[in-house]
Amino acid sequence: MKIWRGDHEPSSRKLTYSIQSAESLLTNMINGGSPLALSQQGFVQSIERHSAGESHPLGQWLTTHFLSFSKSKDVAKNFAVNNTGKILKPSTADDWKAFVVEIDFSKIKHIGNKGVGIDHYQYDEFTPAHKLYKRLNRPQHSEAIFWHRIEERKKVHFPNERNILTVDVYNHLKHLEDTGTKIDSSALSYSYSEQEVLVLPIDPLKNHVGNTACLDMGCLSEIDFFRLV
Secondary structure (H helix, E strand, C coil): CEEEEEEECCCCCCHHHHHHCCCEEECHHHHCCCCCHHHHHCHHHHHHHHHHHHHCCCCCHHHCCCEEEECCHHHHHHHHCCCCCCCEEECECCECCEEEEEEEHHHCEEEEEEECCEEEEEEECCHHHHHHHHHCCCCHHHHHHHHHHHHHHHHCCCCCEEEEEEEEHHHHHHHHHHCCCCCCHHHHHHHHHCCEEEEEECCECCCCCCECCEEEHHHCCEEEEEEEC
């Protein structure tokens, strides 16, 4: 299975920085969200708040831990143009206003199923990203820095593996509703129409207070840059 995500600038999630400098996607938690929110609010409630967005009575979509993807590439492209009806024209990493990224689950490691619609995957932070890294059109010395970082981590036995949970939102929430849990109707409706899959980075922060807000480029199988016309 593959899933896609469309993004555009300007964005509250600092996309130019995260893609060009940090080689990653950042979740909305960077907008003042709490790394403890998942444990404080509950997993299901956090999913509802994210999927229902502004229609949820408790809101907080702008600070959630998740990144929304879709099983439909067309849906992702619509988000890339910010629902404006504009046209995506192929561009380069030096001149873009939108992009679509892909996760191909056949290229990362499936650790196990954690419930209806919930799966645990693991990926290598660096090595699979090299193809995408070169697409960023950076100076040659930056590529050398890329490999230097890998070697430095090896010296201190720092793991390159990163972990995510994926949530097929509609399937998960509908199962809960069918088994007696009250579920926000907006979250159900939205997740169904957008074929939504949430990606949750689950590696702990260094101080072990919650999880990281970073999805490294090693998780992505493709990235396509666009202009909007």
